[in-house]
Amino acid sequence: MTPTRRFVVQGTMAAALAGCGERRVQARESGRRPASLKAIADFPVGTCLATPYLEDPDRVALTLRHFNQITPEWEMKMERVLAEDGTFHFDAADVLARFCTTNGLRLHGTTLVWYAQDPVAFRRMIDDRQAFETGYRNYITAVVGRYRGLARGWDVLNEAVAEQGDGYRGGIWETALGPDYARLAFEISRDADPDAIRFINDYNLETNPAKLDAFQRLLDRLLEAGAPVGGIGTQTHLSIDLPPGQAGRAIKALARFGLPIHVSELDVSTRRQSWFATPGSGRLEKQARVVGEVAEAFMDLPRAQRYAFTVWGVRDKDSWLRRGPNRGDGGDEPLLFDDDGRPKPAYDSLCDAFEGRRR
Ligand code: XIL
Numbered sequence: 001m002t003p004t005r006r007f008v009v010q011g012t013m014a015a016a017l018a019g020c021g022e023r024r025v026q027a028r029e030s031g032r033r034p035a036s037l038k039a040i041a042d043f044p045v046g047t048c049l050a051t052p053y054l055e056d057p058d059r060v061a062l063t064l065r066h067f068n069q070i071t072p073e074w075e076m077k078m079e080r081v082l083a084e085d086g087t088f089h090f091d092a093a094d095v096l097a098r099f100c101t102t103n104g105l106r107l108h109g110t111t112l113v114w115y116a117q118d119p120v121a122f123r124r125m126i127d128d129r130q131a132f133e134t135g136y137r138n139y140i141t142a143v144v145g146r147y148r149g150l151a152r153g154w155d156v157l158n159e160a161v162a163e164q165g166d167g168y169r170g171g172i173w174e175t176a177l178g179p180d181y182a183r184l185a186f187e188i189s190r191d192a193d194p195d196a197i198r199f200i201n202d203y204n205l206e207t208n209p210a211k212l213d214a215f216q217r218l219l220d221r222l223l224e225a226g227a228p229v230g231g232i233g234t235q236t237h238l239s240i241d242l243p244p245g246q247a248g249r250a251i252k253a254l255a256r257f258g259l260p261i262h263v264s265e266l267d268v269s270t271r272r273q274s275w276f277a278t279p280g281s282g283r284l285e286k287q288a289r290v291v292g293e294v295a296e297a298f299m300d301l302p303r304a305q306r307y308a309f310t311v312w313g314v315r316d317k318d319s320w321l322r323r324g325p326n327r328g329d330g331g332d333e334p335l336l337f338d339d340d341g342r343p344k345p346a347y348d349s350l351c352d353a354f355e356g357r358r359r
Contacts, residue, residue, distance in 0.1 A: 033343065034351045037066040041354050042303070044069035044106050046310030048265070051075060051092050053318065054099065062314050062341050069106040069152075069308050071264070072096045073320070076109050078117040081143060086121040086135070088142050097150055108262070108308065109151040111158040111201065112140050113185045115171030122172055132176040137188050144192035153197035153262070153307065155233055156189050157182050161202055161218060165210025168218060182218075183227040190228040197307065201233030201264055205250040206294075207242065212250055219257060231307055232257060233264035236294055240270050240286035247290050248297030260307035263298055266291070267312045267334035268346065269321055284333070288345035291336070295353030315341050 037045045046069030053059045063070075074080055075092040083089055100107045125132040144154060160182060162169050173181040186198050200219060205212045222229050232254050238247065254261055268290045270283040298309055313319045317339040321332045336347040351357075 033348060034355070035065070037347075037350065037354070038068040040351060041309070043306040044308040046071055046106075046108060046264075046308045047314055048073040048310070048312050049096060049099070051095050054095070058341055059314055059318065062337060064103055066314075067105070067311075069108055069310065070096060070100050071108045071110050071310055076143065076147075077111060078114070078119055078139070082119050082121055082139060084120040088139075090146060093146075097147055101150065106308075107147065107151045108153050108155075108264075108310070109144070109147060109196075110155040110264075112143065112154060112156050112189060113173055113182065114158040115160065115169045115173070116158075118172050122176070126172065126176050129176060133184075136173070136177065136181075136184070140185060140188040141192045144189045144196065148193040149195070151193070151196055153199055153231060154189055154193075155201040155264070156185050156198045156229075157200045159202055160200070161211050161214045163204065163208070163211065165208060165212075165214040167214070180225075183222060183225050186222070186227040186229055197230040197260060198228060199231040199233045199262060199264075200229055201235060201262070203235035203237050203265070205234050205254070206236060206238060206247055212253060216253065223257075229259070231260040231262060233262040235265040235312075236263050236267075237265060237312070238268045238290055238294070240268055240283055240290060242268075242290050244289070244293070247293035248300075251294070251297040251301070255301055255305060259305065261298070261301060261305050262307045263294060263309045265310060265312040266294060267319060267321065269332055269334045271321075271332045284345045287333075288349035291346040292349035292353050295350050299353055299356065311336055315339055 034040045045067050047063060047067045048071045049063060050073040072093060075096050080092055081088055081090065097107060099105070122132065122135060125135055144151070160168050160170065168174070170179070170181055177184065189196070189198050200222070202211075202215050205215055219229065219232070234250055234254060251261060251263070268287045270287055295309065298306060313335045315337045316322070316333040316335050319332060319334050321334050333344075336344060336350065338344055
């Protein structure tokens with residue numbers, strides 16, 4: 001990607017944001033539901049996207065109407081980029097990068113270092129520290145370098161804090177490189193693209209106070225060690241039984257670092273309510289409350305700290321919570337739009353928060 005493309009993207013976004021105030025006034029006066037999330041926000045509103053969805057015109061249309069930032073759902077993860085023989089494969093990632101440039105969307109890259117990845121190509125080098133570190137450098141440099149000037153930010157370190165909040169999980173990276181693996185990753189990515197914002201990203205920061213504390217200690221430690229961390233991502237995978245007031249606590253706590261904050265993967269599961277609750281009763285309203293609280297806390301941040309507000313999917317049926325090991329009974333409705341793409345109460349509550357109408 002050439003740096004010039006970046007200016008094309010920024011120019012397009014500036015043009016898109018210019019008409020934003022006018023549309024907001026229209027929506028208010030007529031009392032209508034805002035027709036587009038990105039039109040009422042003065043920060044990027046993101047969603048995840050994967051290449052198979054490009055074949056689905058309804059999803060593409062909803063994506064372009066409401067969102068102006070894309071996080072590849074798995075195309076930029078190591079499992080897709082790095083083959084067993086150590087070669088890099090960017091075909092799928094490039095498709096999404098092109099989708100962003102063609103449509104004037106900002107790109108957010110995820111994820112460079114994640115304990116959950118355990119690739120054969122690195123496992124092979126586990127006893128040769130020198131070779132492992134060279135591979136680590138080459139990988140991060142290649143991925144970040146390829147999208148230099150296009151990816152505005154990168155999740156450099158993903159999910160590094162243990163669930164109990166009593167330690168860190170470095171996976172194969174810490175085993176091979178020692179505790180400095182994280183600082184190293186931030187430095188290598190800075191060298192590969194000094195202008196991208198480098199994020200530390202984690203989940204359950206809203207629900208698990210011990211983990212939130214440990215996350216902050218890790219960030220303090222990294223910053224003290226001089227790691228060029230530039231932003232904080234809170235995934236915000238929540239559920240509707242989250243007690244009132246809790247959703248915004250993490251964002252408020254994280255704001256003290258003064259860094260840009262990314263609500264990076266918001267969804268609110270309707271399934272995990274306590275088993276004796278009346279099935280389904282008020283679930284969409286509860287969901288709307290949680291989404292609204294997150295958005296309000298985000299809106300309370302100083303403008304310079306609002307990196308982006310990202311929802312992890314578009315229609316309920318697209319959600320990762322309906323797939324794989326998380327599928328459950330298949331009945332989850334965690335997103336802003338129903339299976340047919342109709343806005344849900346959570347959409348309205350997000351609009352109210354973005355427009356400052358929830359208070
Ligand atoms: C998930 C994707 O949604 C799935 O499609 C993929 O199979 C696995 O990853 N935390 C993260 C994200 O950091 O990368 C995960 O996304 C969701 C949990």
